[in-house]
Amino acid sequence: MDWTSHIMERIPASGTLKMFELANRLEREGRQVYHFEVGQPDYDTPKNIVDAAIDALKAGHTRYTPARGIPPLLDAIEETYGKRGIKIDGRRNVIVTPGAKMALFGGLYAAIDQGDDVLVLSPAWPTYRVMVRTAGGKPIDVPTSMDYKLDPELLKARANRHVSAIIVNSPNNPTGGVLDEEDLKLIHDVAEDYDFLVFSDEIYDALVYDGFEQKSMLKVDPSMERTMAISGFSKAYSMTGWRLGYAIGNPESINNLVRIQQNTTSCATSFVQHAGIEALRGDQSFIENVRAEYQRRRDRITELFCEIEGIQCANPMGAFYVFPDFSEYGLTSATLAELLLKMVGVCSTPGVAFGTDYDYNLRFSYATDMESIENGLTKLKKYLETFS
Ligand SMILES: Cc1ncc(COP(=O)(O)O)c(C=O)c1O
Structure with missing residues (x-):
């Protein structure tokens, strides 16, 4: 007897699960992982x-x-x-x-x-x-x-x-x-x-x-x-x-x-x-402060991406994501995301998860601290330089 309904065929397993599992494994092995895959604010509730x-x-x-x-x-x-x-x-x-x-x-x-x-x-x-x-x-x-x-x-x-x-x-x-x-x-x-x-x-x-x-x-x-x-x-x-x-x-x-x-x-x-x-x-100053900090991080992460040859990165005006285009590197997004995680501990989300037209993009969330942005992107840049 198959206990699974036909509706379940319409609900695929999370496409990003593999990345999470790999990141967890690397962390258990003592590797440093820079988490850019997270889709939630890194602040506590006020x-x-x-x-x-x-x-x-x-x-x-x-x-x-x-x-x-x-x-x-x-x-x-x-x-x-x-x-x-x-x-x-x-x-x-x-x-x-x-x-x-x-x-x-x-x-x-x-x-x-x-x-x-x-x-x-x-x-x-x-x-x-x-x-x-x-x-x-x-x-x-x-x-x-x-x-x-x-x-x-x-x-x-x-x-x-x-x-x-x-x-x-x-x-x-x-x-x-x-x-x-x-x-x-x-x-x-x-x-x-x-x-x-x-x-x-x-x-x-x-x-x-x-x-x-x-x-x-x-x-x-x-x-x-x-x-x-x-x-x-x-x-x-x-x-x-x-x-x-x-x-x-x-x-x-x-x-x-x-x-x-x-x-x-x-x-x-x-x-x-x-x-x-x-x-x-209640007091809305929390939002003002968070907005100012995210803007600072967005400015820095887009600046760092633009310094890497072969990457195109917009400077978007909202949320806490950037979606750079890595097509120059010739690898599809799941392969590239996995490679970056394994080689330099940079965890991102493959663009293909967001639409088949975006298989050369990766999503980076900057809902993470500035130090991780600096160190993660520096490692990423160094590694990508070995491609040329
Ligand atoms: C575009 C978008 N809509 C909705 C949600 C979910 O919001 P909620 O936590 O209120 O269910 C998310 C969460 O990642 C999101 O990215």
């Missing part, structure tokens, strides 16, 4: 947020909450978007979920019919394609440049009446590139022409540099007729393990998500939701 969670636990906030989320958190999300000039009704347009991942999964599940095409602006977080397939849809990549610059003609060429949605993600994982308001408008216009939905993953929107302000897709679709914005607390407030995210959309779409949540996770963790209120309403 103390005021931790204290709010402890207070909420002590106050007995340990039971199920409404599936949609606790009203004061919905109100705090409404307030936060209001300050950015986006008018939403927290109690009708928002659902709080255990992480942005669940918001996206529920949103796609509720919207995709069997066989629907779903455009994915790529390179893209691998989870999008898995989620689309699991929901019965067919992901179709719309490639962008190494720093996520949109090709309007390509987008129009890939759009058609079989498309039910597009997934966009700015600031982007893995490139760190951003979409400006004009790009967002163009995507929305194409979606309107072909009558499909826009899922806008905005989880990195607080991590932007050089004074850039990331506009929400909600700005170009204020009625939320065809837009669902997804965000959360993981990246902005260093709360990856807390599992707290949300979706914002029209009441019908959000109610669908509420029904899914009622029948799956029930709700986001109750005391974590209370901590979320403190995150949004």
